[in-house]
Amino acid sequence: MLDQSIQDLLSRSLKRIEAAQSPAELEAVRVDALGRKGALAAFSKEMGKLPPDERKRIGMVLNQAKQSLESSYESRERAFAADALSARLDAEWLDLTLPAPGPRRGHLHPITRIQRELEDLFGSLGFTVLDGPEVETEYYNFDALNIPATHPARDMQDTFWLDGGRLLRTHTSPVQVRGMERLGPPLRMIAPGRVFRNESVDASHEHTFYQLEGMMVDRNVSVGNLIYFMKTLLTAIFHRDVTVRLRPGYFPFVEPGFELDIQCLICGGPGCPVCKQSGWVELLPCGLVHPNVLRTSGIDPAVWGGFAFGLGLTRLVMMRYGIDDIRQLQGGDLRFLEQF
């Protein structure tokens, strides 16, 4: 009889658990069946009155019913918890296509970008990065570079003159001299920076632009070293194998002096409008450092020699990004600057 009652309770309770619509209803079932004052507890009490054999048997039945109820209850409870969680999370629906607040990262100036790239590149080759003043003396800008006042080469560089005979450096080459004075031989240095030429501005001419001067002074430096170095460097700059050639070029602070051309990166040599059909593009002047320049900077040319080059940073930037109007670089127009 007790068996039957337990079975009835079990099946009734399981149905109620199944049918429970809310955690509260489920809880009510638990209290009724499994609670301290629930039905199973009552059966348990009644069981005490039974003879031992019977009590043992009924105890097992009762235990089975309890386990069955508990497991059913727990699974239903988990289901409710899962539903509750998904309901809560669903309510937290977010439109992630909305824009993120706050400012976007800004943009480095294209010249800064390329300049940094070159600083890193040269740094990896053991070059130190030097700075020099933008306002220079005639001595550093010209005389120390083997360009005395009467030298016609001064005409090659239209100079902005300032009060008191000072001038705006026309090239980054004065930093060669300052670098040699400061560091002494041997040395490897680059000097990127702003330079000035007194000329009218148009799409391809600026009075303010950027150069990167490079110099190596050591015991045995040859033209062969210079060519090797330039080739290595330009291959790294252009991220591809570059063919270079040297031809004579006149710059008073080097002897011999060269114009370095690279094989046209557009046509690869046969000739195109970019290289004016020649297959070559003039890229940078370079040469072996003139003994007078070494001597002026306190370096004995009988012991030391070196090469130097002047890379047109602005031109390189224009080539790399395909910028066709040099004025953009100092125009401050965000529509331009934000492209880099």
Next chain:
Amino acid sequence: MKFSYNWIREFVPGLTQAALPLERLITMKTAECEGIEETGRALAGASVAAVLSVSPLPDTHNVKAVVDLGELGLRTVVCGAPNCRGGMLSVWLPVGRKMIHGVDSDGMLASGDELGVSRDHSGILELTGGEPGAAIAGLLPDSIIEIDNKSITHRPDLWGHHGMAREVAAILALPLTDPVKMDLLPAGDAAIKVRIEDLTLCPRYSALVFDNVKVEPSPLWLQYRLTAIGLNPINNIVDMTNFVMAELSQPMHAFDADLLSGDTIVVRTARPGEAFRGLNGEEYTLDPANVVIADEKGAIALGGVIGGFDSAISGRTTRVVLESANFLASSIRKTSAAIKLRTDASMRFEKAQDPANTLRGLARAIELLRQICPGARLVGGVADHKREIPAPPPIELPLPWLAAKLGRELPSDEVRRILESLAFGVAEASPGVFRVTVPSWRATKDISLPDDLVEEVGRMIGYDTITPTAPLVPAAVPPGNPTRRFHHRVRDIVIDQGFTEAYNYSFISEEAAAAFGFSPESHLRVTNAIASDQTLMRRSLLPGIWRNVVENAKHQESFRLFEIGMEIRPRAEGLPDEIPHLVAALYDRHGDGASGLFEMKRVAECLMPGAVTAPADALSWEHPARAATIEWRGKTVARLFELHPNLVETGRAALLDVDLAVLEALSAGEARYTPIRRYPSSAFDLSVIAPLRAHAGKLQETIAASAGPLLESVEFQRQYSGPPLADGTKSVSFRVTIAAPDHTLSNDEIAAARAGIIDRMRGLGFELRV
């Protein structure tokens, strides 16, 4: 400088390369070519034409001419030239048939200009001789190779065709001929005296006198030569001097001898204020820095630059003094720059011409005059006053050193061949060492060191024959550049805050300087500014950024930008200070500008963690109630402000101006670890009632100063004004955190600390809401 291919070939008869490959060779071995221009193309099909008859065409300026082309037969052409007349010899070009004014015109009669042989387009060319139907004698199409002047600045000899021909001969290993016959120079006493007062300024002055001169147009071949290289034919005498200059790089000048006074030509410095009228008709006022050629009465030429108007060759000239002189390069350059006149002569002299060349020029002139002015007679011998110019010392060239410089071994024979082909003298001083003598035309400035010879050999063997070789040097860590690294780090921080980098010019206008409170006098001034708005060197980046703000505000509602650049601050002497600054701007067309300023303040705090913003009196370009300085580690490092609304048409611009030199100095040093506190801290809130314009920062400082040794931090929480607070007051709430290093604070300790602050604040006159 333009070079005629045909002219060069006269001196290098073996030349077979066409102009284009020759130009490439010259570029690779000597000097940069800028291009080739074909000239006189029409000459290829031109024939001598005898004009048989001319009949006018009614109602036109033109005539119908029948011309005899010899074996080619007769042609009828319509011609518009005023000088077209029967019986003349002209030039016919086969340009095809065309109906003109109802006449079937076959070909055309051509002017000198149309043929490219002269600049004359006033009428058709009139020939003095020739067989009808034949080609025009001595006139051939030519290729003009243009050389970049900059690449021959150091080569006085390359300003003449013969010098370039020597290069060509050396490049191609061909023989070179010399057009100069020195034995033509007459011996005997000169017909004019020459005296140089300063042999440094004028190392040599040579002259010849001719009489029985007939001034007339030059023959066509000579006009063609000059026209082809861009010189203007004038008359036979002047053209001859220009021809010699273009051939030998020796500028010459011809005076009308009858217009000179006295029997002596003096080369002297100009008197202060001496007046001189040039051939070009311009008046010049000279000073003793200028060298003049003078007769008894005064200056007849500005030495090495331009001849005088009053002694110029004219149609009436019959006697000529021909000058062939040499001048100090630097003096010519200075004079030419001072009077702003660059001539073909001054351009050559300032490259340091060879004094030995004056006589070569005269010898060549004698031969040319025989051809183009047959009646002219030499009078007397050569007048020649000169400084003795010692031969330059020979250069020792050790061949192993040469190989080490080039990075390539070279057979000594090859070195010798190259140097000799360029007219150097080569002797073997000792085994493996050449003793090289330098030709006079390379010795004036160009070549004096063995390094100069490295170039001569290197360019001729071709740099492409040198194998690129890695330099072998000891590995070494290069000295760092902390300043530059620091600036890069600042850039990264500012970029991360949404700012885009701009570059501005270092030049500003006086107006822009004034807008930011600077007088023009406080700037370094450009003495030869390119434009009136670029006269001053910026001593602040603000004007540039201001322009960026105004310009970009036309296109964008809001933006952030910055620049890192140098403030140029003049000093009494020496170079100015160049102080790196960062100026950042945040613009918003809408809003009240407050959020922009606080965004900007955050940028400052990213650069200077823990910086204190201190209220400051606004400067004239700053919003009068929105300006502050940023103090960090005891120094004023930056200024934070809103740009005065007068300076921005619409919207607001928050600006931050940071002295990067100070910032860098303060940023040095590394962090030191302190152990993490083991006992918990305690916090409580306090609200201070203060006047509306009391600075929260000041209140915070006051609380901090009142908090005693347990204080860990005071943080602003919020502020409030409105009921129930009295008008004109606000309540500012702070969270105070306190802690002890060695124990957990007891409730009593916390209460005591709190009460202490409240007491001291009240003592200072603040009301606290507790």
